[in-house]
Amino acid sequence: MERTGEARLIVEVKGLGKSFGAHKVLDGVDFSMRAGEVVAVIGPSGSGKSTLLRCLNQLEQHDEGLIQICGIGMQAGLPVPRKDMNDLRRSAGMVFQSFNLFPHMTVLRNISLPQERVLGRSRAQADERSRALLERVGLAGKADQYPARCSGGQQQRIAIARALALDPRIMLFDEPTSALDPEIGLEVLAVMQELAEAGMSMIVVTHEMHFAETVSDRVILMAEGRILEEGPSAEVMRRPKTARAQQFLHAVLNR
Amino acid sequence: MNATLSFWAESLPSLISGMVVSLEVTAAALAIGVPLGLVAALLVQSTVRPLRWVTLAVVEIGRGAPALILLQLAYYGLPYSGLQLSSMGSAIAALSWTTCAYTSEIIRAGLQAVPRGQSEAAMTLGLSRLDALRFVIVPQGMRVAAPALLGFAILMLQASSLCFAIALPELLSKAQLIGTMTFRYMEILLLAALLYAAICIPATLLVAAIERRLGKHAA
Ligand SMILES: Nc1ncnc2c1ncn2[C@@H]1O[C@H](COP(=O)(O)OP(=O)(O)OP(=O)(O)O)[C@@H](O)[C@H]1O
Ligand SMILES: [Mg+2]
Numbered sequence: 001m002e003r004t005g006e007a008r009l010i011v012e013v014k015g016l017g018k019s020f021g022a023h024k025v026l027d028g029v030d031f032s033m034r035a036g037e038v039v040a041v042i043g044p045s046g047s048g049k050s051t052l053l054r055c056l057n058q059l060e061q062h063d064e065g066l067i068q069i070c071g072i073g074m075q076a077g078l079p080v081p082r083k084d085m086n087d088l089r090r091s092a093g094m095v096f097q098s099f100n101l102f103p104h105m106t107v108l109r110n111i112s113l114p115q116e117r118v119l120g121r122s123r124a125q126a127d128e129r130s131r132a133l134l135e136r137v138g139l140a141g142k143a144d145q146y147p148a149r150c151s152g153g154q155q156q157r158i159a160i161a162r163a164l165a166l167d168p169r170i171m172l173f174d175e176p177t178s179a180l181d182p183e184i185g186l187e188v189l190a191v192m193q194e195l196a197e198a199g200m201s202m203i204v205v206t207h208e209m210h211f212a213e214t215v216s217d218r219v220i221l222m223a224e225g226r227i228l229e230e231g232p233s234a235e236v237m238r239r240p241k242t243a244r245a246q247q248f249l250h251a252v253l254n255r
Numbered sequence: 256m257n258a259t260l261s262f263w264a265e266s267l268p269s270l271i272s273g274m275v276v277s278l279e280v281t282a283a284a285l286a287i288g289v290p291l292g293l294v295a296a297l298l299v300q301s302t303v304r305p306l307r308w309v310t311l312a313v314v315e316i317g318r319g320a321p322a323l324i325l326l327q328l329a330y331y332g333l334p335y336s337g338l339q340l341s342s343m344g345s346a347i348a349a350l351s352w353t354t355c356a357y358t359s360e361i362i363r364a365g366l367q368a369v370p371r372g373q374s375e376a377a378m379t380l381g382l383s384r385l386d387a388l389r390f391v392i393v394p395q396g397m398r399v400a401a402p403a404l405l406g407f408a409i410l411m412l413q414a415s416s417l418c419f420a421i422a423l424p425e426l427l428s429k430a431q432l433i434g435t436m437t438f439r440y441m442e443i444l445l446l447a448a449l450l451y452a453a454i455c456i457p458a459t460l461l462v463a464a465i466e467r468r469l470g471k472h473a474a
Contacts, residue, residue: 090381104398
């Protein structure tokens with residue numbers, strides 16, 4: 001995000017494959033993205049979108065191909081050195097469909113604790129940053145509440161703030177609004193749009209076709225573990241080339 | 256009736272001193288056994304095989320062997336290996352083992368009840384495995400386990416009466432002693448039972464109240 005000028009690749013994936021037992025969930029996935037880009041990943045349920053994200057931050061280990069993310073290279077079959085793993089986790093923020101806030105900590109602790117433990121910030125520094133981020137996502141008043149006292153939309157915005165507090169270089173979102181009522185999802189999407197406009201590199205797995213079309217620079221459409229179509233948002237969404245993509249888009253856009 | 260009451264009044268100080276010993280041995284067994292139970296709960300999931308096997312053996316023996324046998328082994332058996340423990344020492348050693356074994360299972364179940372997303376969130380935030388356990392998984396798992404652990408603590412107080420078999424001057428031993436001297440077994444055992452109940456019933460109610468509170472704050 002601080003890197004302007006020449007188009008620098010922040011993610012590069014080559015020949016990515018992943019199986020669960022005999023089930024090949026990702027098969028020969030290739031794609032790359034430049035720093036500052038916003039990429040939406042869409043596709044039918046079970047097409048491997050979550051698995052792709054989870055391989056990118058190594059919640060799952062891929063078993064074929066090469067992943068490069070934020071300057072860290074990970075070849076299938078080779079163990080990732082601890083230092084690289086730490087760098088990876090520090091560079092890539094993740095937001096889950098189910099928020100995954102820590103329910104036994106206040107909102108402020110949720111955001112400050114990782115800063116203290118991972119970045120070594122003092123409690124005062126961390127809290128200051130946390131409060132600034134809460135302000136940014138419109139939840140300054142929630143610092144001392146427990147997550148259970150916050151609505152789903154608020155919890156997801158807190159989860160975004162928690163990830164941002166570690167100053168990531170890329171943010172990965174796995175269906176951040178799918179657990180929310182549509183109008184509540186809008187407040188989360190607004191925060192994400194603001195983040196995109198501020199130049200954050202983002203990969204967003206989403207069923208929000210409007211977000212995919214208007215906010216993302218590029219859309220990747222997946223089916224059965226492969227990338228079916230890929231290109232500028234309007235192009236993929238308005239003029240899909242393959243019949244399978246047309247069928248999927250027709251189904252979701254006319255829902 | 257009056258005779259019983261005055262007999263009880265006479266015996267009460269002795270029984271109370273026995274009760275104090277019962278509470279002490281129970282408290283010590285819990286203070287040592289529960290942290291060991293947590294350690295065992297974590298070690299049985301260890302990827303280091305020998306560590307897992309040793310832990311499993313400790314837990315299975317602790318659960319499989321009756322507490323009475325462990326007590327007697329500690330008191331009569333350990334001296335053969337050169338370690339002579341007082342009856343208090345043996346009682347604490349044996350009951351800590353039992354506590355460790357049973358609570359490790361309770362705690363393991365508690366840890367497993369913590370949703371997977373919690374450790375995934377901790378991981379993606381870059382917390383180390385140890386930090387994830389310390390700040391995220393163990394606090395939540397212990398909260399889930401708390402009611403069962405408190406229930407176990409009450410059972411343990413009752414189980415401490417087994418220590419009469421190794422001459423620990425706890426509540427039941429004291430009652431037995433008075434019984435043999437006065438032949439008024441019925442009355443003295445009744446009083447001992449009332450004393451156990453006087454602690455265990457309020458404690459049970461307290462546990463239920465805590466359980467309700469924890470349930471309310473769960474996410
Ligand atoms: N841990 C796992 N073990 C076994 N199979 C898995 C596992 N995780 C995912 N799968 C399978 O892999 C396939 C792809 O799953 P994935 O979650 O990546 O799909 P998705 O595109 O994110 O779908 P959705 O839109 O429903 O979230 C599915 O068939 C799923 O059942
Ligand atoms: Mg998914």
